Amino acid sequence: MTVNQKITTFLMFSGQAEEAMNLYISIFEDGEVTNILHQQDGTVLHATFTLKGQQFMCIDSSVKHDFDFTPSISLYVDCESEEEIDRLFEKLSDEGMVLMPLGESPFSAKFGWLQDKFGVSWQLNFPKS
Known part of the structure; x- marks a missing residue:
């Protein structure tokens, strides 16, 4: 691609x-x-x-450093189905940390925010139709 x-x-x-x-x-x-x-x-x-x-x-990084990823920047993913958001949330949060559990929000049918086991933050969104 x-x-x-x-x-x-x-x-x-x-x-x-x-x-x-x-x-x-x-x-x-x-x-x-x-x-x-x-x-x-x-x-x-x-x-x-x-x-x-x-x-x-x-x-x-070939240089050792004292910083890592932070939730102040995250990857925002619009999901195409409820199955997709549930699957991605489960897989990405495995050994990671849930910052906001999956649930309905004013702007989406389902939304969740997590930090994966590598420290990368993800916001997963299933938009309202």
Whole structure:
């Protein structure tokens, strides 16, 4: 799939980039790795992948740092069905942390916010029809 977007979400991990990318592409029906380059130690030097037609980039940082992901920035996903939002919420929250459980909200039929086991925050939305 060719994606022609001007702004791409870039995720920096500390050794779990490939594991995270493989989880994400396994739970989104049309997810795929489009490119991956490894460092000599096997960590990810640079990778691109797509989820729902959106391109993402990720790396494993070669520098140790004291910061990680924060919920102040999250990936917002509009789901096409209640089954999809339930499935994504279950898979992404496994070993993660639920920030807002799935439920109805003023702007959606079902909404939930979570932080996955890698620390990446996701807002999942099933819009009202």
